[in-house]
Amino acid sequence: MKPKIAVFEFSSCEGCQLMFANLEAEILEVLGAVEIVNFREIMTEKGDDYQIAFVEGAITQESEIERLKKIREQAKVLVALGACAHLGGVNCMKNYQDQEEVRRYVYKERAEWFDTIPARPLSAVVPVDYAVPGCPIDKKELLEVTKSLLLGKKPSLPDYPVCVECKMAENICVFDKGMTCLGPVTRAGCATICPTFGNKCEGCRGLVDNPNVNSHKQVLQEHGLSVQGILNSFRMFEGYLEVAK
Amino acid sequence: MPLKVIEKRDVEPLIRHLMERFQVVGIKKKDGKNTYGVIESPAELRLDSCATITSPKKYFFPQRETLLQFAVDGSWEPQAVVEAQPRIIFGMRPCDIAATWMLDMAFSEVNADANYLEKRKRALIIGVDCKEPCDEYCFCKSMGTLEVETGYDLFFTAADDTYIVRTGTPEGEALLGEWGKAREALYEDRVKLRAVQREKDERFKEALEFDVEELPRFLEDSYRSLLWDVLGEKCLSCGSCNLVCPTCYCFNVLDEVKLNLSEGERYRVWDSCQLEGFAKVATGENFRERRGDRVRHRFFRKGKYMKEMFGRFGCVGCGRCTRACLVHINPIEVYNQLKGGE
Ligand code: SF4
Ligand code: SF4
Ligand code: SF4
Ligand code: SF4
Ligand code: SF4
Numbered sequence: 001m002k003p004k005i006a007v008f009e010f011s012s013c014e015g016c017q018l019m020f021a022n023l024e025a026e027i028l029e030v031l032g033a034v035e036i037v038n039f040r041e042i043m044t045e046k047g048d049d050y051q052i053a054f055v056e057g058a059i060t061q062e063s064e065i066e067r068l069k070k071i072r073e074q075a076k077v078l079v080a081l082g083a084c085a086h087l088g089g090v091n092c093m094k095n096y097q098d099q100e101e102v103r104r105y106v107y108k109e110r111a112e113w114f115d116t117i118p119a120r121p122l123s124a125v126v127p128v129d130y131a132v133p134g135c136p137i138d139k140k141e142l143l144e145v146t147k148s149l150l151l152g153k154k155p156s157l158p159d160y161p162v163c164v165e166c167k168m169a170e171n172i173c174v175f176d177k178g179m180t181c182l183g184p185v186t187r188a189g190c191a192t193i194c195p196t197f198g199n200k201c202e203g204c205r206g207l208v209d210n211p212n213v214n215s216h217k218q219v220l221q222e223h224g225l226s227v228q229g230i231l232n233s234f235r236m237f238e239g240y241l242e243v244a245k
Numbered sequence: 246m247p248l249k250v251i252e253k254r255d256v257e258p259l260i261r262h263l264m265e266r267f268q269v270v271g272i273k274k275k276d277g278k279n280t281y282g283v284i285e286s287p288a289e290l291r292l293d294s295c296a297t298i299t300s301p302k303k304y305f306f307p308q309r310e311t312l313l314q315f316a317v318d319g320s321w322e323p324q325a326v327v328e329a330q331p332r333i334i335f336g337m338r339p340c341d342i343a344a345t346w347m348l349d350m351a352f353s354e355v356n357a358d359a360n361y362l363e364k365r366k367r368a369l370i371i372g373v374d375c376k377e378p379c380d381e382y383c384f385c386k387s388m389g390t391l392e393v394e395t396g397y398d399l400f401f402t403a404a405d406d407t408y409i410v411r412t413g414t415p416e417g418e419a420l421l422g423e424w425g426k427a428r429e430a431l432y433e434d435r436v437k438l439r440a441v442q443r444e445k446d447e448r449f450k451e452a453l454e455f456d457v458e459e460l461p462r463f464l465e466d467s468y469r470s471l472l473w474d475v476l477g478e479k480c481l482s483c484g485s486c487n488l489v490c491p492t493c494y495c496f497n498v499l500d501e502v503k504l505n506l507s508e509g510e511r512y513r514v515w516d517s518c519q520l521e522g523f524a525k526v527a528t529g530e531n532f533r534e535r536r537g538d539r540v541r542h543r544f545f546r547k548g549k550y551m552k553e554m555f556g557r558f559g560c561v562g563c564g565r566c567t568r569a570c571l572v573h574i575n576p577i578e579v580y581n582q583l584k585g586g587e
Contacts, residue, residue: 172298212536
């Protein structure tokens with residue numbers, strides 16, 4: 001029997017789902033090995049008998065908590081799709097602002113209709129089996145994770161920093177161009193796409209298992225970032241971690 | 246081996262000539278820095294710039310390389326994949342020539358590695374002499390790699406309007422013979438070569454405060470030194486130092502299954518002993534969990550183990566690791582501190 005897959009979204013820009021939707025042809029036709037039963041982005045009919053759930057988005061409302069728990073109950077395997085689901089992502093920036101103000105800013109005159117709670121990754125609510133990190137996710141990695149699941153293998157993410165991919169690509173380090181970079185503590189797997197195009201790594205894939213954050217902060221300071229600047233760069237994607245401290 | 250002379254203005258035609266039969270690789274500019282790359286037109290080649298980000302080892306031992314193709318269900322025998330093409334590395338520095346010798350040992354002594362050896366066999370190395378140190382990070386003179394006697398097919402030294410060319414192998418000699426525009430060196434050329442070499446030697450300073458032959462002993466005495474902990478606190482475990490090093494040859498072997506889920510390939514990628522996962526084994530144990538232990542391991546490899554294994558140091562003093570290290574871990578300083586008994 002083909003494994004049944006469902007894709008769900010919470011608070012997010014839907015960019016990662018879109019990557020998934022663009023892949024659909026590749027997954028269905030090339031693999032011919034899965035059946036998608038629930039995916040709002042590409043279909044109207046819905047099925048609730050899935051085994052693998054790909055879940056996009058952060059949790060930012062009480063009601064989302066219940067919905068996510070239901071998905072967890074049904075799914076044998078739950079995969080966090082993208083930085084919002086994996087880390088809380090950019091949504092967590094709001095955790096550092098006044099919640100009431102944020103609510104009014106986002107929902108305007110309808111603010112009363114919506115509750116809002118500090119943003120959090122899926123893993124803060126339910127156990128998450130695997131993640132496809134990134135903002136947005138990397139197509140190739142999504143395929144790798146899917147292939148592993150279908151072959152009954154554990155998907156594994158690189159546990160080395162982006163610098164490794166930079167050196168393999170023989171990139172000029174952006175620190176040498178007067179920028180600062182979160183690459184030394186960020187999990188690789190994106191083929192160092194930002195530094196390859198001359199930009200700094202913003203850390204969208206999350207930290208490696210055991211980052212040397214203290215030493216890295218000193219590097220950032222040495223290259224001109226203030227304490228606040230350092231905090232801000234980490235809050236872009238790692239904001240939730242700080243709350244957890 | 247005979248000594249030849251080539252006029253500098255004839256180098257471009259020589260490269261063009263070589264390009265007809267070989268892929269010519271050499272130092273090119275990338276975003277203001279130097280890297281080894283495939284030469285598309287002779288004017289791109291920078292014969293007198295040094296300090297490339299990574300080393301030319303990538304032409305013998307690529308960052309990622311397919312080793313074999315297999316069927317997931319084992320329905321056909323795995324097929325070995327060995328890729329190689331005729332190639333000339335034009336302008337390899339003395340330090341990298343010394344490093345290539347080290348790789349040759351590593352990939353042939355214990356296990357003959359077909360993927361490496363086939364590429365190596367089909368490549369010719371044209372070395373070029375350095376005129377002055379790359380920067381404050383290189384210490385080739387202290388490591389004894391500023392002069393190389395072997396390891397090249399041809400070796401160019403600039404002298405006035407000419408290159409004086411040492412031939413290192415019959416293949417190198419044949420290459421010039423078949424091109425036909427190199428002349429035999431005269432007595433004056435030999436005198437000139439010696440003068441150039443003397444002047445060059447004066448421009449390079451000794452960076453190590455001791456005779457490098459003492460290095461293995463200093464390391465041995467420092468196994469429990471606190472210095473490793475201090476360096477471990479700084480080290481980001483980013484792996485850059487290994488990945489840019491011309492003598493590092495560790496790799497990881499992985500499988501990738503194709504989209505059809507029935508075939509796949511086994512490939513290898515560069516690995517680094519500074520990464521946390523490097524010494525982790527299947528049971529989850531990690532032999533070098535502590536950062537300081539990993540830093541120590543790297544320096545012991547370079548300054549002791551490889552010397553014991555192959556008779557030469559695993560560090561050729563190119564300085565690449567220091568240039569790449571965001572926390573300024575510099576072998577010159579580390580080794581000098583060890584000597585001071587730290
Ligand atoms: S650009 Fe960033 S990721 Fe790349 S080597 Fe430099 S610090 Fe590391
Ligand atoms: S380089 Fe950094 S910010 Fe860019 S995609 Fe990779 S992890 Fe994300
Ligand atoms: S380059 Fe520096 S920080 Fe990175 S692993 Fe090597 S010693 Fe550590
Ligand atoms: S250890 Fe550093 S200086 Fe020595 S050969 Fe390697 S990169 Fe060059
Ligand atoms: S390290 Fe020495 S031999 Fe190597 S390129 Fe620099 S100056 Fe030349």
